Amino acid sequence: MQINQHARLSTAPMMDWTDRHCRYLHRLMSRNALLYTEMVTAPALVRGDARHLLRFDPAEQPVALQLGGSDPVELAQAARMGADEGYAEINLNVGCPSDRVQSGCFGAILMQRPALVAECVSAMIGAQGVEVTVKCRIGVDDQNPADVLPDFLARVSAAGVNRFQIHARKAWLQGLSPKENRDIPPLDYDLVIAMKALFPHLHLSVNGGITTLDQARGFLDRGLDGVMIGRAAYHTPADILLGADRLIYGDTHATTAEAVVHAMLPYIEAHLASGGKLGQVTRHMLGLFAGKPGARGWRRILSEEGHKDGAGPHTVLAALAAVTDLQEAAEL
Structure with a gap:
């Protein structure tokens, strides 16, 4: 193209x-x-x-x-x-x-x-x-x-x-x-x-x-x-x-916000391995679930935990769980 x-x-x-x-x-x-x-x-x-x-x-x-x-x-x-x-x-x-x-x-x-x-x-x-x-x-x-x-x-x-x-x-x-x-x-x-x-x-x-x-x-x-x-x-x-x-x-390519989060994890690991901080990446991810069930928990966990020592992919997955848990509850 x-x-x-x-x-x-x-x-x-x-x-x-x-x-x-x-x-x-x-x-x-x-x-x-x-x-x-x-x-x-x-x-x-x-x-x-x-x-x-x-x-x-x-x-x-x-x-x-x-x-x-x-x-x-x-x-x-x-x-x-x-x-x-x-x-x-x-x-x-x-x-x-x-x-x-x-x-x-x-x-x-x-x-x-x-x-x-x-x-x-x-x-x-x-x-x-x-x-x-x-x-x-x-x-x-x-x-x-x-x-x-x-x-x-x-x-x-x-x-x-x-x-x-x-x-x-x-x-x-x-x-x-x-x-x-x-x-x-x-x-x-x-x-x-x-x-x-x-x-x-x-x-x-x-x-x-x-x-x-x-x-x-x-x-x-x-x-x-x-x-x-x-x-x-x-x-x-x-x-x-x-x-x-x-x-x-007109492209058939499609993905989901959840899949994007998982796709970001290797990038985050590489950034941390090079001396970077989690928040430098995740601050751009705060709006990923805007308007969706669990968005508040997603933002809160990334904002409060993302700057702490030891924060990493597990922090992101914990934030994602706040989204998926609420979405699953909403579907019941």
Whole structure:
């Protein structure tokens, strides 16, 4: 399957969430969805000797590296490093509204500088052979998205980018926190759909506020090429990812949350053997049974016991027993 087809459904890059342990878990749930790393800044890679941030398990593929930055030379070097590590895609962040990102002149503030974005992606494309994509907003602050977004897409695509992930909200760089920027600015899905009509040759994915696979199918049916889901894929991963292969890709692959837990155990054992802590992995598993009988016990055991000395696969199995015992009781 080509990466454009995998991109029919993707999990959004989310700081502190979509690390390699999270992605390994998500890959066990869907063998087709495209997974994204947390944002890694180009300066950290090029100047900060942070190449360890690029580590991933080959089982995560297809996986995309998201970079943050605004210096074409540094981004080109970082993109080359990502390509050398084997990532299937290199993505440029033009959507994050945090103060830290703004002070570095990257993220959503780059919506105001499309010429610089075009220069950056051109350098990234020229430095290596992996596809470069861009995740952006529909605009920032007082910009008129209906004017800004088509101009942005035209300029950046002219530099060689053919695939964009569009968060269908403005970002307010002053006055709203990053959390508020994920909820308060109104969503404008129709504008994103209009961009597909305006740029039929581009692969466009919509992002923002999407919480179900039925919604995702609806956007695909309306002509968009892909859907990117963030918080719902993290907090209720079973609802999004367990059915994705069948509903989005027409794949007969199917598994269960319980089977995923068992499949995680060898990974957990290897992580502990390398000096890691159980909670570094299981914190991403807390929502696995969200909305199901026993979910509270599952979360409680992993949260309370997972950080203790000696915690390991037996801890996870004890938490799973809290789920299965209640499910069996509910069926009686």
